[in-house]
Amino acid sequence: MPEGKFCNKKPIDTAEGINELLSDTSGNNYYKEMEKLEIDSDLLWKTIQNTCKSRIRTWLEICAHCGMCAESCFLYQVNGRDPKQVPAYKIQSTLGEIIRKKGKVDNKFMRDTMEVAWAKCTCCNRCGTYCPHGIDTGIMFGYLRGLLYQQGFVPWELKIGAGMHRVYRAQMDVTDEDFVDTFEWMVEEYEDDYPGLTVPVDVEGADIMYTVNAREVKHYPEDLAEAAILFHIAGENWTVPSKGWEQTSLAMFAGDWAACKMQVETVYEAMERLKPVRMVGTECGHAHRATVIEGPYWAGRKNGQPPAESIHYVEWLAEALNTGKLKIDPHKRIKEPVTLQDSCNYIRNHGLKKATRDIMKHIVEPGYFIEMSPNKEHNYCCGGGGGFNGIGLFRKQRNIALITKRDQILATGAKLVLAPCHNCWDAIRDLEEEYEIGIRWSFLKPIVIKMLEIPEHLQPEE
Amino acid sequence: MHDLLTGLFFWIALGVCLIGMIVRFIMYFKGLSWRLDRVAYTSYPAAGFKGAVRSIYKWLIPFGTYGWRTQPFITVAFFGFHIGAVMIPLFLLGHSLFLKEKLGISFFTLNATFADILTWTVVVSAFFLVLRRMVLPEVRIMTTLYDYFILLISIAPFITGLLARYQVGDYSFWLNMHIFCGELLLIAIPFTKLSHVFLFFASRAQLGMDFGIKRGGMKGTKMAW
Amino acid sequence: MGFDMFKKILFATSATAASDHAARVAFNIAKSYQSNLNIFHVMGVPTRGYSQVVVDVKTKEEVSVDEDYIAWVTEEIKTYYEKYLDESLKYSIDVAVGLPAREILRQAKTMKPDLILLGGTTGDEDETVYKKSLAGSTLQKVAKAANCPVLVVNRPAASFWGGLSNIVFGTDFSKTSDKAFDFAIKVAKALDCELSVFHALDITPLHTGKMLSQDEIEQQIRESLRKIRARYESRLKELKGYSMDVWEGIPFIEIVKYARDKHADLLIMAHHSRKVPSGDIRLGGNVEQVIVRAGCPVISINK
Structure with missing residues (x-):
C-alpha cells in the first residue's frame, strides 16, 4: 500500500479531509499506514538538488564532528547525555544520510528520521550559536521537516494543523x-x-x-x-x-x-x-x-x-510603559520572586531581550525579578517548542524535555513565571501538571491589567 | 626527488589549493539564495557586514564567545592546534626563505624557540583532539575514519617536520617526507573537510549575516552568534 | 402554574458528586415549571497546545476527543442522571471542550437561557484539573459575565427548591442591585412569596478606615433604612408580605445570618462587578462568600 487513506503525501485542503483525519483517534491508523508508505526517492532527490544549496551543503560538509554542540542542546543534557542526542549527530544521521544516499532511503529510515526531526529537535537554534563553524542545526531541521512533509512522514497533529491553515x-x-x-x-x-x-x-x-x-x-x-x-x-x-x-x-x-x-x-x-x-x-x-x-x-x-x-507584543508593551502611555501603580507591582521565560523565537531569533526586561522593570518591585540561568539569547527552550507540545506520539519524550525548564525555574526559587509566548506558557503549564513543583504562570496582559493606573476619564462610574 | 617536490609538485599543489579555494569560495557565495536561506543578504549590506565581521572576529579570539568560554578544554586544544597550524607554515624561518625564493614574497619570521614551542603545541593539541574523539561518547559517536584521516594529513607535516628538525635518522628523507606531506595537505584542502580553512569564513559570515540582518542584529542585539 | 421566568435553563455540571446538590435543584425547577433543561458538561481542559487531547474532568486522564468519545460522555451523563430523566422532562445534553467558565458563557451566549445553574466549588482547587489560580474560579467568572441570573447551589443544605415562601434580597444600592431587585420582585410575585430586603452595613475597619462609634453605626443604619424605603418600598407593597432590615457587621456573614433568621428559601443578590481591591481574587467578593456559606440556593444577578 503505497499511499494510505489517512497517511499519504497529499496535503489536506478541505474541511472534510480534516474531519476524516480527526476521526482517526490519536492517529492510530495514520501511523499504522505510515509503516507502509512508500518513498518517492526521485522527487526527494530532485527537491534536494533544487533547494539544498551551498549553505546547508557546506554546513554538512565542514562539520568537524567536534561535539561542541552537544552541551548546548537541552535535549542532550536532559536525556542522560545520550550521544544520539548530539545535534551534529542528529542532523548528520538524518539529513546528511538522505543526501549521501541521494534520496534512496527506506520507510523505516524515514520514520526514525521523523522522530528525530520532531522529538529530538525543537528548532530552538541554540546549538547554532555554539558552533565554531556557525552551523545552525535548527535551520537544517526546519529544512528536513519540509522534506519529510513532502513525503508524508509528519506527525498526525501537524498534518492536521497544516490542513487547518490551508x-x-x-x-x-x-x-x-x-x-x-x-x-x-x-x-x-x-x-x-x-x-x-x-x-x-x-x-x-x-x-x-x-x-x-x-x-x-x-x-x-x-x-x-x-x-x-x-x-x-x-x-x-x-x-x-x-x-x-x-x-x-x-x-x-x-x-x-x-x-x-x-x-x-x-x-x-x-x-x-x-x-x-x-x-x-x-x-x-x-x-x-x-x-x-x-x-x-x-x-x-x-x-x-x-x-x-x-x-511583537512585548515590544509594544515595553514602549507603552516606557513612554507612559500605560502607567503602573507602584503599589501593585509584583512583590514576590518572579522569573521570566525567554522565548527562543523572538529572543534568540529576533533579539527582543531588552523589551521584556524593560517590562519587568516596570511591573516588578525592584529586587524580586530573578533571571533564569542561562537567559536571554542563551536561554533554553521551554521544552515544547517547534510543535513538540502538540504531538501525542512523542508525548513521553516531550515530558522528559520539560525537565530542563523545570530545573531552571526551581533554581530561581520563584513561584511565578511570566511566559509571554503561547508555546512556553503551555509547556510550563504542562510541566506543573507533570512534575507539580507548585508554580503559577501567566501571560503579561492579565498581570499588567491588574496593576494599571487607569486615567480618570476611563474609569467606570460608581 | 627533492627538486621535483620543491619544483613541479610544489607548483601543482599550490595551484590546486589556491584555485580550488577561490573557486569554492565563489561557488559558496553564488549558492546563497535570499529566498531559500531566508536572509535578505543584499537589502541590508551594512547590517549584514557588521554581523559577518563580528561573527568571524569574535570566534577567532580564544574565549571570545560564550561558546568558547563554556568549554575551556576544547578551546585550549583547539587554539593550541590552530594557532600553530596557521602560523608555522607561513612564518617559520625555513618556510619563509623557501617562499621568498619561490614566490618572491616573505612575511615576518618566527623566533626559532617560539616556533618550536608552537609546533610542539600543535602536536600535543592534536594528541588531545584525538584523545577527545576516542574518550568522549558525544564526540566518538560522530567520529569516522575520515575524521582521523583528516587529522592525520593535517598533523603529518608537523610530525615529519619535527623529525627532520631534530634529525632523527635520515634528515633528507624526513625533509622530503615533510614537503610531500605538506603538498598533500595543500591539495587536500579544497576537496576535503579541510576546506573549512576558508569555508569557515564563508559559513561564519553567512550566519553572521543571518543574525545580523534577520535574527536580531537590526534590533540591536550585539551577540557574536 | 403560570410561572414562565425560567423557560430555558442552562445547567452546567461536572456530572460528579460535586454537582449532585445543584442537580437536585436543577431537575426540581425544570419539572416544576416545565422548563427546557440543557445539561451542559465541559469535558476537560484542552492540553497539548493545539492538539485534540483534553484532560478529562472525571478521570483526570488524557483522552483524545473525537465523535466516539463525545457520544460516550453523553451516554455517561445520561446514565448518571438516569433517575431524573423521565418523559415529563424536556432536556438536552451538550458537551464541550475548554475552560469551564468560558464554555458555559459561550453556551449561554448561543442558547440565551433564563437561568444558569451551577454546582458549587469542586472542593480543593488544587485537586482538580482546572487549577488555574491566576485565572480565578468558574463561579466567579460566570457570575460576573453572565447576562442572566445565575443560581448557585453549594452546600447540601441549599439543595432544595420546593414551595418557595421566603425570599431574601440583599442590596448594596448599586445599579446592579436595582436590576436584581426587579428580578426579585418578579419572582416573589410569580411565586407568591414574601420578600425581605436587606442591607448589611460594613463596619470592618478595613472598609470604614476607622472604628465607628455606636452612635455613628446607628446613624448609618437609620440612613440605610431610609434609603431602602425610598428605593424599594413602593413596589414592595404589591407583594403579600415584605420586610426591610439593616444589620451591621461583616456583610457576607450578616446576609447569611439574616437569611437563616428569615427561613429564606432563596437568596437574591447583585454580583459585585466592581473589582476586588485585594490582589487575591480567590477570596472573592461578597457574593462568592455568601454562596459558599448560604443554607439556601443563591441567585446572583449581573445585568
Whole structure:
C-alpha cells in the first residue's frame, strides 16, 4: 500500500479531509499506514538538488564532528547525555544520510528520521550559536521537516494543523466570523468595567493592526478582551482585520511551506488592505517568527520585511510603559520572586531581550525579578517548542524535555513565571501538571491589567 | 626527488589549493539564495557586514564567545592546534626563505624557540583532539575514519617536520617526507573537510549575516552568534 | 402554574458528586415549571497546545476527543442522571471542550437561557484539573459575565427548591442591585412569596478606615433604612408580605445570618462587578462568600 487513506503525501485542503483525519483517534491508523508508505526517492532527490544549496551543503560538509554542540542542546543534557542526542549527530544521521544516499532511503529510515526531526529537535537554534563553524542545526531541521512533509512522514497533529491553515487560514477551525464575533462578545463582557471599550474591526489607516493566535479565540478569549483593554487604556488607535487576523503557523512546524505562504499572505493582504502604521502580534513566539521573521521570505518579499512594520507584543508593551502611555501603580507591582521565560523565537531569533526586561522593570518591585540561568539569547527552550507540545506520539519524550525548564525555574526559587509566548506558557503549564513543583504562570496582559493606573476619564462610574 | 617536490609538485599543489579555494569560495557565495536561506543578504549590506565581521572576529579570539568560554578544554586544544597550524607554515624561518625564493614574497619570521614551542603545541593539541574523539561518547559517536584521516594529513607535516628538525635518522628523507606531506595537505584542502580553512569564513559570515540582518542584529542585539 | 421566568435553563455540571446538590435543584425547577433543561458538561481542559487531547474532568486522564468519545460522555451523563430523566422532562445534553467558565458563557451566549445553574466549588482547587489560580474560579467568572441570573447551589443544605415562601434580597444600592431587585420582585410575585430586603452595613475597619462609634453605626443604619424605603418600598407593597432590615457587621456573614433568621428559601443578590481591591481574587467578593456559606440556593444577578 503505497499511499494510505489517512497517511499519504497529499496535503489536506478541505474541511472534510480534516474531519476524516480527526476521526482517526490519536492517529492510530495514520501511523499504522505510515509503516507502509512508500518513498518517492526521485522527487526527494530532485527537491534536494533544487533547494539544498551551498549553505546547508557546506554546513554538512565542514562539520568537524567536534561535539561542541552537544552541551548546548537541552535535549542532550536532559536525556542522560545520550550521544544520539548530539545535534551534529542528529542532523548528520538524518539529513546528511538522505543526501549521501541521494534520496534512496527506506520507510523505516524515514520514520526514525521523523522522530528525530520532531522529538529530538525543537528548532530552538541554540546549538547554532555554539558552533565554531556557525552551523545552525535548527535551520537544517526546519529544512528536513519540509522534506519529510513532502513525503508524508509528519506527525498526525501537524498534518492536521497544516490542513487547518490551508482550509481556515487559522491553526484551528476558527472562521473569520468566529473571530470577529468572539472579539465583540468579549469586549461586551468587559465594557461595564471599561467604559468605551470597543473592538474596531477593519479600520483603515489605524496606528496598530492587532493579530492573534487562534487558540485565544477558541479557548482563551479573555486574552482578546485584555488586549482590547490595554490598547484602550493606552489610548491607541487600533484595529483588527476581519480577515488575516491569525498570526500563527503550525504549517511552519509541519514543514508545509506552501501552507506557510498561504497563511502569511492573508495577514499581509490585511496589512495592504488596511494600511496600518504598524502590526502588533499577540504574546506568541512562533507566531512572531512565522509572520514577522520568516514570513516575508515565504511570501517572496525580497527585503525580508512584512508590508507594514511588525512588532511583537512585548515590544509594544515595553514602549507603552516606557513612554507612559500605560502607567503602573507602584503599589501593585509584583512583590514576590518572579522569573521570566525567554522565548527562543523572538529572543534568540529576533533579539527582543531588552523589551521584556524593560517590562519587568516596570511591573516588578525592584529586587524580586530573578533571571533564569542561562537567559536571554542563551536561554533554553521551554521544552515544547517547534510543535513538540502538540504531538501525542512523542508525548513521553516531550515530558522528559520539560525537565530542563523545570530545573531552571526551581533554581530561581520563584513561584511565578511570566511566559509571554503561547508555546512556553503551555509547556510550563504542562510541566506543573507533570512534575507539580507548585508554580503559577501567566501571560503579561492579565498581570499588567491588574496593576494599571487607569486615567480618570476611563474609569467606570460608581 | 627533492627538486621535483620543491619544483613541479610544489607548483601543482599550490595551484590546486589556491584555485580550488577561490573557486569554492565563489561557488559558496553564488549558492546563497535570499529566498531559500531566508536572509535578505543584499537589502541590508551594512547590517549584514557588521554581523559577518563580528561573527568571524569574535570566534577567532580564544574565549571570545560564550561558546568558547563554556568549554575551556576544547578551546585550549583547539587554539593550541590552530594557532600553530596557521602560523608555522607561513612564518617559520625555513618556510619563509623557501617562499621568498619561490614566490618572491616573505612575511615576518618566527623566533626559532617560539616556533618550536608552537609546533610542539600543535602536536600535543592534536594528541588531545584525538584523545577527545576516542574518550568522549558525544564526540566518538560522530567520529569516522575520515575524521582521523583528516587529522592525520593535517598533523603529518608537523610530525615529519619535527623529525627532520631534530634529525632523527635520515634528515633528507624526513625533509622530503615533510614537503610531500605538506603538498598533500595543500591539495587536500579544497576537496576535503579541510576546506573549512576558508569555508569557515564563508559559513561564519553567512550566519553572521543571518543574525545580523534577520535574527536580531537590526534590533540591536550585539551577540557574536 | 403560570410561572414562565425560567423557560430555558442552562445547567452546567461536572456530572460528579460535586454537582449532585445543584442537580437536585436543577431537575426540581425544570419539572416544576416545565422548563427546557440543557445539561451542559465541559469535558476537560484542552492540553497539548493545539492538539485534540483534553484532560478529562472525571478521570483526570488524557483522552483524545473525537465523535466516539463525545457520544460516550453523553451516554455517561445520561446514565448518571438516569433517575431524573423521565418523559415529563424536556432536556438536552451538550458537551464541550475548554475552560469551564468560558464554555458555559459561550453556551449561554448561543442558547440565551433564563437561568444558569451551577454546582458549587469542586472542593480543593488544587485537586482538580482546572487549577488555574491566576485565572480565578468558574463561579466567579460566570457570575460576573453572565447576562442572566445565575443560581448557585453549594452546600447540601441549599439543595432544595420546593414551595418557595421566603425570599431574601440583599442590596448594596448599586445599579446592579436595582436590576436584581426587579428580578426579585418578579419572582416573589410569580411565586407568591414574601420578600425581605436587606442591607448589611460594613463596619470592618478595613472598609470604614476607622472604628465607628455606636452612635455613628446607628446613624448609618437609620440612613440605610431610609434609603431602602425610598428605593424599594413602593413596589414592595404589591407583594403579600415584605420586610426591610439593616444589620451591621461583616456583610457576607450578616446576609447569611439574616437569611437563616428569615427561613429564606432563596437568596437574591447583585454580583459585585466592581473589582476586588485585594490582589487575591480567590477570596472573592461578597457574593462568592455568601454562596459558599448560604443554607439556601443563591441567585446572583449581573445585568
